[in-house]
Amino acid sequence: MKIATFNVNSLRKRLPIVLDWLAQQKPDVLCLQETKVQDSEFPLLALAPSGYHITFRGMKSYNGVAILSRKQPEAVFHGFDDGGESEDARLLRVILDGIPIVNTYVPQGFEIDSPKYQYKLGWYERLRKYFEKHLSPGKPAIWCGDMNVAPRPMDVHSPEKHLKHVCYHEDARKAYERTLAWGFQDVFVKLYPDRQQYTFWDYRAPSSLEANKGWRIDHILATAPLLEKCTRVDVDIEPRRAKDPSDHTFLWAEFSV
């Protein structure tokens, strides 16, 4: 099973890139974040030629998640079910071949002094409880998406400059690690513990891509029984170099299931 994740930064703007990548890479599953489209405007017709089943939940202007899959999911779940904000446009779970796949667009947090940052930290805590409720660390499961956390110093350029950045600040990294500790492991780190490879390069520094000043904030994680079946994982940088790119690019992994 080949699974990929991509923050599209507007699905409608990125349709050519998504369609090209599906045709070339033929993943079994593609998880998208920041579709930035409400459900009534979702570009189903444009994606129909791909032949993928599509499940999605979005809102106007911001956020939005979708999962494209070769097979029809056996079940689909939107958002949290803990009585708080459901966050449907940030959390989507499907079951495919009996394997739960959780796609998240974790809140970015704005600034560390902002209430939005506290919301981000709380979001990770809710997600850990969501895993406790719906998944088992001893059974196959995948969690992927834009986590808005660079877990290690090598996962961001100039880490010393970003100690107060909401995607690298100690509390964000701890919140992320606590959620992982429920029972998920990063498949990229497992296969390439020493490799520096970013998944995001800021638009605002025009040379960020050429200078490789980026962040590794998109992740694919697996529970133990799946982790040992992960045979390949990589980042495809080409879509970031394409015309009218997203500021993120695709991360993908293969599992021998």
Next chain:
DNA sequence: ATGGCACGCATGGCGTGA
């Protein structure tokens, strides 16, 4: 130290992203 680019929109500036 600051801002930069891109996107969507009850759009001619603003909120958001990271």
